[in-house]
Amino acid sequence: MAEPILTATGITRRFGGITAVDGVDLHVAEGEFLSVIGPNGAGKTTLFNLISGQDRMDGGKVTLEGRDITNLSPHKMAEIGVARTFQHGRVFGNLTVMDNVLIGCHVRMKAARSTVPVIGPVLELGKALIQPKAVREEEEAMREEARAIIATFGERLTPRTDNPTYTLSYANRRRVEIARALALHPRILILDEPTAGMNESETAEMQEIIAGLKAEGRTILLIEHKLNMVMQLSDRVMAMDDGKVISHGTPSEVRHDPKVIEAYLGHSSIGGARPAARDNAEPQEVITAGPTQGRIGRTGGAEA
Amino acid sequence: MEFLSSLISMPWLDYSISGLVIGSIYALMAVGLALIFGVANLINFAHGAVFTVGAYIGWTCLVGLGLPLGVTIVAVAAVSGGVGALIEWLAIRPLNRQSRIAPLLATIGVALMLDQIIHIVFSPTPRALPANIPDWRIAVGNGTIGAIDITIFATAVISAAALYAFLFRTKLGMAVRATAQDDDAAKQMGVNINAVNMTVFGIAGALGGIAGLLVGLYYNSIDPNASFQMMLKGMVAIVIGGMANVPGAIGGGLILGLIESWGIGLFGASYRNLFAFVLLLVMLLFRPNGIFARGKERAAEPMTGTFVTQTKAITLPRPLIWVLIGVAVILPMANMPYITQVMTNAYLYGLAALALTLVSGTVGLVSIGHAALVAIGAYASALLTTKGLPVSLGIVIGGAAAALIGTALAYPAFRLRGHYVAIGTLALGEIVALVILNWEGVTNGALGVFAIPPLEIFGLPLYGTKASYWFVLALMLGMAGLQVRLLKSHLGRTWKAIREDTVAAETYGVSSNYYKGLAFGFAGFTAGIAGAVTAHQWSFINYDSFNLLFSVLILTMAILGGLGNVSGAILGAILVAALPEMFRTLAEYRMLFYGAALVILIRFRPQGLLGSG
Numbered sequence: 066m067a068e069p070i071l072t073a074t075g076i077t078r079r080f081g082g083i084t085a086v087d088g089v090d091l092h093v094a095e096g097e098f099l100s101v102i103g104p105n106g107a108g109k110t111t112l113f114n115l116i117s118g119q120d121r122m123d124g125g126k127v128t129l130e131g132r133d134i135t136n137l138s139p140h141k142m143a144e145i146g147v148a149r150t151f152q153h154g155r156v157f158g159n160l161t162v163m164d165n166v167l168i169g170c171h172v173r174m175k176a177a178r179s180t181v182p183v184i185g186p187v188l189e190l191g192k193a194l195i196q197p198k199a200v201r202e203e204e205e206a207m208r209e210e211a212r213a214i215i216a217t218f219g220e221r222l223t224p225r226t227d228n229p230t231y232t233l234s235y236a237n238r239r240r241v242e243i244a245r246a247l248a249l250h251p252r253i254l255i256l257d258e259p260t261a262g263m264n265e266s267e268t269a270e271m272q273e274i275i276a277g278l279k280a281e282g283r284t285i286l287l288i289e290h291k292l293n294m295v296m297q298l299s300d301r302v303m304a305m306d307d308g309k310v311i312s313h314g315t316p317s318e319v320r321h322d323p324k325v326i327e328a329y330l331g332h333s334s335i336g337g338a339r340p341a342a343r344d345n346a347e348p349q350e351v352i353t354a355g356p357t358q359g360r361i362g363r364t365g366g367a368e369a
Numbered sequence: 370m371e372f373l374s375s376l377i378s379m380p381w382l383d384y385s386i387s388g389l390v391i392g393s394i395y396a397l398m399a400v401g402l403a404l405i406f407g408v409a410n411l412i413n414f415a416h417g418a419v420f421t422v423g424a425y426i427g428w429t430c431l432v433g434l435g436l437p438l439g440v441t442i443v444a445v446a447a448v449s450g451g452v453g454a455l456i457e458w459l460a461i462r463p464l465n466r467q468s469r470i471a472p473l474l475a476t477i478g479v480a481l482m483l484d485q486i487i488h489i490v491f492s493p494t495p496r497a498l499p500a501n502i503p504d505w506r507i508a509v510g511n512g513t514i515g516a517i518d519i520t521i522f523a524t525a526v527i528s529a530a531a532l533y534a535f536l537f538r539t540k541l542g543m544a545v546r547a548t549a550q551d552d553d554a555a556k557q558m559g560v561n562i563n564a565v566n567m568t569v570f571g572i573a574g575a576l577g578g579i580a581g582l583l584v585g586l587y588y589n590s591i592d593p594n595a596s597f598q599m600m601l602k603g604m605v606a607i608v609i610g611g612m613a614n615v616p617g618a619i620g621g622g623l624i625l626g627l628i629e630s631w632g633i634g635l636f637g638a639s640y641r642n643l644f645a646f647v648l649l650l651v652m653l654l655f656r657p658n659g660i661f662a663r664g665k666e667r668a669a670e671p672m673t674g675t676f677v678t679q680t681k682a683i684t685l686p687r688p689l690i691w692v693l694i695g696v697a698v699i700l701p702m703a704n705m706p707y708i709t710q711v712m713t714n715a716y717l718y719g720l721a722a723l724a725l726t727l728v729s730g731t732v733g734l735v736s737i738g739h740a741a742l743v744a745i746g747a748y749a750s751a752l753l754t755t756k757g758l759p760v761s762l763g764i765v766i767g768g769a770a771a772a773l774i775g776t777a778l779a780y781p782a783f784r785l786r787g788h789y790v791a792i793g794t795l796a797l798g799e800i801v802a803l804v805i806l807n808w809e810g811v812t813n814g815a816l817g818v819f820a821i822p823p824l825e826i827f828g829l830p831l832y833g834t835k836a837s838y839w840f841v842l843a844l845m846l847g848m849a850g851l852q853v854r855l856l857k858s859h860l861g862r863t864w865k866a867i868r869e870d871t872v873a874a875e876t877y878g879v880s881s882n883y884y885k886g887l888a889f890g891f892a893g894f895t896a897g898i899a900g901a902v903t904a905h906q907w908s909f910i911n912y913d914s915f916n917l918l919f920s921v922l923i924l925t926m927a928i929l930g931g932l933g934n935v936s937g938a939i940l941g942a943i944l945v946a947a948l949p950e951m952f953r954t955l956a957e958y959r960m961l962f963y964g965a966a967l968v969i970l971i972r973f974r975p976q977g978l979l980g981s982g
Contacts (some may be wrong), residue, residue, distance in 0.1 A: 144878050190855070
């Protein structure tokens with residue numbers, strides 16, 4: 066097998082007393098398509114958050130082409146070519162489709178990459194104000210490229226290029242997200258449930274687009290619940306449960322692994338303590354229990 | 370050395386006792402704010418005004434009607450509780466939770482109105498509030514405790530106990546706690562959310578009013594201008610305690626009282642308010658969840674697009690813009706010097722509003738401390754030119770100083786989100802004002818800077834009404850043009866992306882702190898030259914020239930025009946700054962006008978006249 070370009074070893078993330086991701090190893094080779102499956106709360110999104118720098122891991126190491134990228138900040142991750150989409154879709158609502166995709170180009174804009182120290186910020190402001198020829202040409206080239214990327218989504222996005230994305234349907238917003246990720250020219254493309262909430266025909270369409278990306282030889286990490294899609298697209302599949310990798314191999318190997326079947330159909334102790342405990346481990350619930358949710362008399366209320 | 374000796378010789382016990390007494394009053398304020406934050410997810414800026422209402426109802430009962438203290442406390446609780454409930458009913462409920470910043474701005478509007486009403490009814494000067502409390506003091510160790518201390522502390526404790534009994538022993542109290550946990554779920558379980566909200570505002574109002582009465586008794590003086598300061602103290606206390614944490618708020622109030630009291634003992638009373646704000650900034654930076662929060666908590670998900678209502682901005686057609694500019698240019702020819710002067714003033718506000726609309730509208734950092742940037746520019750230019758620097762150079766340096774110092778000061782607030790940004794910038798504004806007041810060697814302290822040279826560029830005098838009008842108009846249009854150009858460049862979309870979703874922007878390689886810094890830098894420059902020109906126009910400035918009201922005014926202008934909208938900011942400035950001047954009746958009740966304008970605007974057109982950009 067080819068040399069992996071992304072390697073993660075021993076990735077661990079704990080939320081309070083719960084270990085959401087527990088010593089996971091993961092590697093992906095150039096041009097490879099790796100899918101991560103598992104029941105809700107298995108730790109898939111947390112794992113991807115850690116790899117893409119959204120969250121900081123408690124243990125483990127990530128390297129990209131031999132370079133240590135453990136716990137880099139998200140914008141540094143973007144600069145070295147890690148692009149991701151979000152589980153629930155996060156487009157910039159008041160920006161047009163075009164501007165959303167152009168933000169994807171941000172890391173490649175020379176106008177935004179001042180190499181001069183100290184006066185760099187002043188130069189960037191100055192360039193934006195004066196708009197010299199080089200800056201205008203670069204902007205135009207980026208727009209041209211963005212239009213080409215938007216065109217890969219055909220009639221879905223092209224007629225809406227200049228519409229703000231809050232006017233778009235849910236499925237179209239997800240498409241914009243992928244277009245934005247492609248504009249980054251990613252070394253690794255991370256897709257977190259790109260077909261969540263889509264109907265069958267939309268899912269099929271998205272699968273076709275992702276298959277197209279794979280055919281271009283892109284390196285892709287995918288989280289997905291729709292197993293048919295996973296089986297058709299993936300070179301390799303990794304199944305997670307309770308924060309651990311429970312199975313790993315070719316799509317058919319993983320599909321027929323009894324441990325995977327058990328994880329999906331329910332634990333042997335259905336109704337017992339374990340599944341309930343796992344529900345609590347859903348990381349979204351733990352990490353959002355910040356100031357917005359903890360309200361009146363949290364200390365008093367809980368105990369009273 | 371002097372500090373060390375005062376550290377040793379300070380009567381710690383006395384200061385601790387007065388700290389606890391004042392702290393218990395802060396705790397009463399904080400409990401109300403925490404309750405409201407918990408249920409309505411809102412920082413009630415009108416809470417200070419309710420405090421003042423309580424103080425004056427107390428005066429009316431004790432002095433005016435000669436009622437005993439016990440009856441007075443009940444009356445104060447009833448009336449200020451009613452005022453609190455009324456605020457919820459009139460200003461908060463109609464907003465229907467449309468965005469998170471809207472109710473906050475509405476409460477600022479209500480605060481302005483209540484303060485002005487008290488000024489009108491009771492006159493704006495402080496008055497004495499004598500109480501028939503025996504003035505014996507008992508010696509404890511090497512300190513003393515007086516009857517007044519015990520009365521105040523006991524009232525605070527009884528109020529807190531009553532609140533606890535309500536929250537944990539009554540059905541409505543349970544509904545309040547349920548709503549605080551999850552208002553949608555509570556609603557589905559049949560809880561009347563509106564009744565809960567009104568109750569909470571009522572209780573908070575009652576506690577705030579009692580706090581007002583107690584402070585009046587403690588100092589034997591009530592001051593109609595104390596509202597904002599007291600609200601800020603309560604806010605600092607809930608930040609210490611963890612925003613919606615009611616026991617935390619009590620702890621936070623006591624801690625704040627103690628720190629303030631010890632600080633006064635060590636450094637002197639003129640620094641009183643500085644301790645609170647420094648404490649606030651430290652808390653926001655290092656423990657934004659409060660000191661009682663358990664474990665590390667990751668920042669909550671960003672509030673996507675909550676601050677800017679999603680609308681299409683109205684772009685004025687080019688010919689209309691040229692016509693309007695033409696009218697503005699020939700306006701002084703009409704030979705109405707008063708109008709010309711008023712408009713010059715409005716354009717200066719316009720410059721400041723341009724800066725704010727960039728930061729708060731385009732980048733989404735709602736700032737209530739904007740006056741600080743203007744003040745830095747004004748002081749930099751004023752101090753340098755009074756020492757002989759040419760005025761034109763002073764203005765440029767004023768802009769640069771505001772850009773650099775303002776950005777550096779605001780930098781800690783960049784990592785804050787939502788309401789915390791508002792609190793953080795508010796603290797910054799107050800800190801800058803307090804530094805100006807206390808750094809006498811440089812700023813001339815409370816006396817201010819006078820004999821500031823009048824406007825001129827390169828020896829060309831611009832003293833005349835018309836000349837300064839044209840100069841300020843050109844400055845404003847020039848800066849507006851530059852801002853439009855920036856918004857059309859890659860910076861425009863990058864700033865907006867940060868506003869819409871900071872996490873997603875970071876994920877696509879946008880270093881949000883850097884770009885927030887760029888926005889603050891440019892906005893600081895604009896605000897700084899606005900301040901500098903104002904200083905040369907007025908020839909006198911002091912620490913109070915650019916106060917909290919100034920910040921609120923600028924924010925009103927930016928919202929009126931449409932947050933982020935360049936022509937909107939100018940329109941807003943002209944409407945807010947010029948209108949009250951042109952109608953004398955409005956001028957007398959200016960604050961009432963501003964407050965009502967803000968409340969009505971937020972209610973009926975939160976996106977502003979020209980739409981948010």
